[in-house]
Amino acid sequence: MRIPFSLSFLLLVSISLFAQDSSKLELWYKQPAANWNEALPVGNGRLGAMVFGNPVRERIQLNEESLWAGSPVEANADAAAHLPQLRKLLLDDSIQQAMDLAEKTLRSKPMRIRSYQSLGDLFIDYFPTSDARPKLENYVRKLDLETGIASSSYTIEGVRYHSEVFASAPANCIVIRIRTEQPNALHARVSLSREQDAMVVPDGEKGLLLQGQILDLPDEDAGPDGLHMKFAAKLTAMHSGGSVQAVNNSLYVKGVSELVLYLTAATNYNLQLLDMDPAINPTQRCDEILKALPASFEGIKAAHVEDHASFFNRVALKIGSSAARLTPTDERIKKVKAGGEDIDLAVLQFQYGRYLLMGSSRKPGVLPANLQGIWCKDMNAPWNSDFHTNINIQMNYWPVESANLSEAFLPLSDFVDLLRKPGRVTASKTFGSRGWTVNHLTNPFGRTAIADGVSWGTYPIAGSWLSLHLWEHFLFTRDTAYLRENAWPVMKESAEFMQGFLIKDKQGYWVTAPSTSPENAFKLPNGKVFGLTYGATMDIQITRALFEACRTASSILKTDKKFARALAAIEKELPPVRVSKRYGIVQEWIHDYEESEPGHRHMSQLFGLYPANQINRQHPELFAAARRTIERRLEYAKGGTGSYTGWSKSWIINFYARLFDGDKAWSNLQDMQRYLTLPNLFDDHPPFQIDGNFGLTAGMAEMLLQSHTDTLQLLPALPAAWPNGSVKGLKARGNLIVDMEWKNGRLVELRLQAGAAYTGVVEVAGKTKKLKLKKGEQLQWRP
Structure with a gap:
């Protein structure tokens, strides 16, 4: 009919x-x-x-x-025998010859996955x-x-x-x-x-x-x-x-x-x-x-x-007035796109990110959230709606702990654990190492081989980055049983891969080879552009973070002391993060190469700023270089609106939060609203890609609360546009639930509840207070 x-x-x-x-x-x-x-x-x-x-x-x-x-397929290139020659060419800076050899030896079969x-x-x-x-x-x-x-x-x-x-x-x-x-x-x-x-x-x-x-x-x-x-x-x-x-x-x-x-x-x-x-x-x-x-x-x-x-x-957030909620959501977005300001729309987006994470990563589901969470209308989706492991699936879970949804992390934790089995084949067959790894994407069938192209898809550091998320889950929950039974086996085996994969360069540093800085490329003096290198800055930062986490976990669990000492010895001989003499930015590659695309969406050399904690105000030169790195990216990005993908713009919000610049963080959040938000509040890559929604939620949490150092920082990046507000239920590392209220930009009330014994320092407006709480103890403080 x-x-x-x-x-x-x-x-x-x-x-x-x-x-x-x-x-x-x-x-x-x-x-x-x-x-x-x-x-x-x-x-x-x-x-x-x-x-x-x-x-x-x-x-x-x-x-x-x-x-x-699709279906499971063992696609790994049998490249281990060619690796010494490839590494020698890379360390000799014979990039063209290295790339020619890599194209012959590193190509998986098949190179792509299905959707x-x-x-x-x-x-x-x-x-x-x-x-x-x-x-x-x-x-x-x-x-x-x-x-x-x-x-x-x-x-x-x-x-x-x-x-x-x-x-x-x-x-x-x-x-x-x-x-x-x-x-x-x-x-x-x-x-x-x-x-x-x-x-x-x-x-x-x-x-x-x-x-x-x-x-x-x-x-x-x-x-x-x-x-x-x-x-x-x-x-x-x-x-x-x-x-x-x-x-x-x-x-x-x-x-x-x-x-x-x-x-x-x-x-x-x-x-x-x-x-x-x-x-x-x-x-x-x-x-x-x-x-x-x-x-x-x-x-x-x-x-x-x-x-x-x-x-x-579990989490309630209020900033300013909620009167704008009387206006339809699409009309609110139109007003913002026309140049208006809607602070409460950001509150809605923050909670929407939490809502979407709950909806795409929890029991009765068993798989982690993919590039579209769980919502996909296509038979052949953009980027296959896959699990992209060079930032995207990681970004999906950036807010999971701070936004008090720890249970939503477990599908990713379980999935990463299962990836170890196919990842061992990739580690051995392609990279000649023990342990496990994965490259720049995976799927439910456990794809760990290089995919989508040699220069694009060679990313063996991805397993280490994923392993760090299991460590973060422990840091937030202080669940020692989880650390022992779930996180430690994954982390240790990932560190074992890095032990076998690292090689000494001519300066005596341990470096990764082959290496790429995700999806980006550099330009040689002869004008040729390449992505394949050795010792990309992000690789070294991830390796350092993993080894530090493994050493701390070893101490907590009182296990594998010899292994921890071996990691510490390697850690001392990793290359330093350098500042480019060309532009004063954080150097992205082992050499101070010219950038082929200065406005590139990936800012991988700033992994150490966020989500890691290696670039901080205790290292003022790097701290300043990180800011300049972001500024340069934004200067060159398309359209004059800053970074031109939703997830990249949300990463910048987190960067500025870590730089304690709330006004810049808020300005970039407004850019997301104006240029990269669809009528249903989905993030526009374009097209829709859910990581930007999750990155925004993480960024707002980071503007209000930071716990990645030994000091709990309250309202560290509060913009002038948010003078009055309150938040309840944010989570800090150490299993600490944090409630705050602020007026005229000043914290007026703090409530803490310890889910585990907690010792530390809290900082607000430059003032510090020592904390020592028993499990279950609550503290109320009016600064």
């Missing part, structure tokens, strides 16, 4: 009956989403949905975290009963961050409709409820569809079953073709009044007062295998989930809200 009218015929009128509440953390709009970048996300870590709120043909685009094209994919779409076609051009009145569409519920309400032909969508973690499904205030007024067709590799059939009288198997087409450079991942989705309906009948790929809804749809999905992916598992029946898994549902919608909703709030409500 064709729908006899479209949204373009509807008359939209202003909201007059349903006022907003400025105390609520909501994204809200006066019209349905016109496209995917206006739709609103819900997620439970495993299942995701983008809700459009269309009163004519509602679209709910669906995702399941493990639905990926994360959309599960499909749920459509709800609403049938009008009379006028082909009905009037739409009092429309409002919302995403309530505190409840995790996307909703829409509107009136057509005098009938008031209400829709709610949420992804329940306790129920392990997506729940949709549609009700009308007039009895028996709902008439609709509910259908499931997927553009490829699937079919939909009735499942009983009131259900639908989508079943499929990904067919990978021949592509020599992306891995084996053929039938791979199996998947299924099941939809079942409950209703009051009227009737619901499954026919073909649809449910026909007639004369219903309330319709509740439960949808779940599964694949035959097995995380422990990093592979598909023939013993898993996706359809059976869907059956098991739906059969376990409680009988009552209200019970399912209450359990969802309670579970969601138990994470989300």
